[in-house]
Amino acid sequence: VSDPALLVLASLTEGDKHGYAIxxxxxxxxxxxxxxGTLYGAITRLEQRGLIRPVPSPDRRQPYRLTSxxxxxxxxxxxxxxxxxxTAQGRLRHA
Amino acid sequence: MRRLIRLAARLYPASWRARYGAxxxxxxxxxxxxxxxxxxxxxxxxxxxxxWGHAARAAAMAAGxxxxxxxxxxxxxxxxxxxxxxxxAEYVGLVAxxxxxxxxxxxxxxxxxxxxxxxxLRGTGVLLAICDIAAVAAMVSPRLPNDALAGxxxxxxxxxxxxxxxxxxxxxxxxxxxxGRRRYKARMNxxxxxxxxxxxKICAHPLLLQHGGIFIGNDAAxxxxxxxxxxxxxxxxxxxxxxxxx
Numbered sequence: 001v002s003d004p005a006l007l008v009l010a011s012l013t014e015g016d017k018h019g020y021a022i023x024x025x026x027x028x029x030x031x032x033x034x035x036x037g038t039l040y041g042a043i044t045r046l047e048q049r050g051l052i053r054p055v056p057s058p059d060r061r062q063p064y065r066l067t068s069x070x071x072x073x074x075x076x077x078x079x080x081x082x083x084x085x086x087t088a089q090g091r092l093r094h095a
Numbered sequence: 096m097r098r099l100i101r102l103a104a105r106l107y108p109a110s111w112r113a114r115y116g117a118x119x120x121x122x123x124x125x126x127x128x129x130x131x132x133x134x135x136x137x138x139x140x141x142x143x144x145x146x147w148g149h150a151a152r153a154a155a156m157a158a159g160x161x162x163x164x165x166x167x168x169x170x171x172x173x174x175x176x177x178x179x180x181x182x183x184a185e186y187v188g189l190v191a192x193x194x195x196x197x198x199x200x201x202x203x204x205x206x207x208x209x210x211x212x213x214x215x216l217r218g219t220g221v222l223l224a225i226c227d228i229a230a231v232a233a234m235v236s237p238r239l240p241n242d243a244l245a246g247x248x249x250x251x252x253x254x255x256x257x258x259x260x261x262x263x264x265x266x267x268x269x270x271x272x273x274x275g276r277r278r279y280k281a282r283m284n285x286x287x288x289x290x291x292x293x294x295x296k297i298c299a300h301p302l303l304l305q306h307g308g309i310f311i312g313n314d315a316a317x318x319x320x321x322x323x324x325x326x327x328x329x330x331x332x333x334x335x336x337x338x339x340x341x
Contacts, residue, residue, distance in 0.1 A: 019118060020125035035132045036100070036122055037139025040115060044143065061125075062118035 004034055004042035005051075009066065009074040012052060018061040019043065046070065096128045103133055106140030 011017060011025040019039055027033050034042075043064065046052045051070030055063050066074070100123055104112070112119075126132075 019122040023122070023126065035135025035139075036119065036126065036128075037132070037135040037137070037142075039122070040119055041139050041142050044111070044115065044146070060117045060121040062115075062121075 002030075002032055004038050005046055006074070006077055007032065007034065008039070008042045008046060009051065009070055009077075012064060012066040012070070013074065016055055016063040016065045018057070018063045020061070022064075096130070096133070097123055099133050100128050100136050103136040103140065106137060107143045111143045 007026045007030055008022055010029070011022045014025070017025060019036075022043075023034055023036075023039055043052070047054070047064070049069075051067055051073055052064045053067055055065045057063050101120075104116075104119060104123075107116075
């Protein structure tokens with residue numbers, strides 16, 4: 001869950017965001033403060049893989065948007081996480 | 096703090112900075128940076144060097160960073176365990192760290208303005224390079240010959256010879272000649288601690304001789320100093336004879 005790329009994708013499902021907005025959003029919903037190096041490492045990787053793309057902006061803050069491939073990737077990851085969570089919850093109940 | 100992070104951001108490859116530099120700068124302006132962000136940016140710079148830059152450069156940076164940690168570990172280890180072994184590994188680590196650090200520093204300085212409040216930092220690069228070269232030269236140049244002769248007064252020559260043979264092999268201390276009824280010369284060509292020879296106290300001044308003949312000893316209760324150690328080729332004239340006491 002602490003994978004920076006996953007957190008960035010999850011943040012962008014809400015709409016286009018620039019770096020600082022992503023950082024604040026992730027800290028709000030996940031309680032994780034990503035450093036600038038970590039955040040831009042994730043953004044760089046995601047853009048290279050075509051999972052996010054930059055959208056035109058009038059200022060230096062560059063917003064990013066989730067692509068359809070990014071959405072599909074996030075859905076796969078979330079489904080896998082959900083399976084892990086369900087399994088863990090079930091085993092905890094019987095432990 | 097922002098300045099430090101901006102300086103660290105110069106570790107990123109030029110191609111990465113051309114693409115993301117402006118928005119990264121905007122992010123730094125928006126956020127409230129902390130100390131850990133400096134390390135985060137340094138780590139990010141290494142990662143991007145691997146992804147965007149040249150593999151050799153990234154490897155050099157990683158090796159330099161590792162060497163710094165290794166050198167610190169080696170220094171702490173020596174402090175904890177005493178100076179009781181040769182320093183080849185530490186020398187290699189220090190030389191590598193000096194080169195690695197100089198590389199990182201030089202890369203960070205590249206692109207700094209020639210004028211302005213940070214311009215003085217460019218001068219420190221030259222100073223650092225000079226210090227690096229001097230430190231490395233001082234480290235690798237031998238201070239003393241491999242074999243140094245030291246004279247000891249032994250309370251009991253026969254017993255002392257037996258004990259000397261039991262000294263750890265790395266200290267290679269051996270009676271070389273009997274110069275009197277109770278006096279032996281010992282040839283020392285490695286670091287020796289008095290604790291290496293159970294029951295023995297090796298006393299010598301100064302406590303630390305560099306390179307080939309190193310004595311680090313605890314002063315025995317009955318030790319005495321009564322003349323110079325027979326060390327004809329030692330450069331230091333302040334070495335004095337100690338006493339080995341059972």
